[in-house]
Amino acid sequence: MTCVCRYFKKQGFTRVITMPKTRYNGLIKDYDGGTLMECYVNPCFDYATPGAITALVNKQKDFVLSRIAERSQSHVEYPPLKDFELPDSSMQVSNPESAETTTSVWALRASK
Numbered sequence: 001m002t003c004v005c006r007y008f009k010k011q012g013f014t015r016v017i018t019m020p021k022t023r024y025n026g027l028i029k030d031y032d033g034g035t036l037m038e039c040y041v042n043p044c045f046d047y048a049t050p051g052a053i054t055a056l057v058n059k060q061k062d063f064v065l066s067r068i069a070e071r072s073q074s075h076v077e078y079p080p081l082k083d084f085e086l087p088d089s090s091m092q093v094s095n096p097e098s099a100e101t102t103t104s105v106w107a108l109r110a111s112k
Contacts (some may be wrong), residue, residue: 013037
């Protein structure tokens with residue numbers, strides 16, 4: 001199987017032709033060494049109208065996301081743990097203009 005046939009197989013084409021030969025005979029040029037492939041076109045989809053398939057996919061996506069949101073707990077916010085709250089909002093105060101760094105609250109507590 002050539003690379004082209006593998007590409008079309010990934011796109012949904014198959015080498016098994018289910019359409020009667022009388023329907024396409026004379027309409028499709030048959031080349032020597034060429035591989036005739038078929039892809040099923042679902043009659044329920046509107047392939048001709050631009051954006052119709054995109055609208056259908058977006059509708060399905062919105063449905064799935066709404067079902068996920070019904071069951072999800074991601075909107076729940078829990079309070080922070082008390083053990084991890086900082087006693088001071090600044091861990092270390094430094095002056096970037098001079099290389100001096102002031103002592104942090106944590107260093108003061110550790111030295112006691």
